[in-house]
Amino acid sequence: MERKVTIVNASGLHARPAGMFVKKASEFKSSVEIEFNGKKINAKSIMGVMSLGLAKGNEIKIIANGEDAQSALDALVALVESGFGE
Numbered sequence: 001m002e003r004k005v006t007i008v009n010a011s012g013l014h015a016r017p018a019g020m021f022v023k024k025a026s027e028f029k030s031s032v033e034i035e036f037n038g039k040k041i042n043a044k045s046i047m048g049v050m051s052l053g054l055a056k057g058n059e060i061k062i063i064a065n066g067e068d069a070q071s072a073l074d075a076l077v078a079l080v081e082s083g084f085g086e
Helices: 015-025 046-051 069-081
Strands: 002-006 031-036 039-042 059-065
Touching: 002 069, 015 046, 015 069, 039 046, 059 069
Parallel strands: none
Antiparallel strands: 002 059, 031 039, 031 059
16 A cells, blocks of 8 residues: 655654654554655664655655555554644
8 A cells, every 4th residue: 555645844854753753653563665766765764764865845655565554554644744743
């Protein structure tokens, strides 16, 4: 399963929101990946998420596979769309 979402918070995925994303992704049993500019990383890895250098306006694809994939996608898309509370 996969969904596309656009980064909306002004500062992009710097350390705090990246940490929030990884923490949320890690709550699910499913594997979760982020795809951006042809690069695919493990969304449960803070170093992986930070390595993408995501900025406001970037569109990412969140890919989840496993028993709770739909729940993982819903939660992570909602987190990104909320701007991480910023």
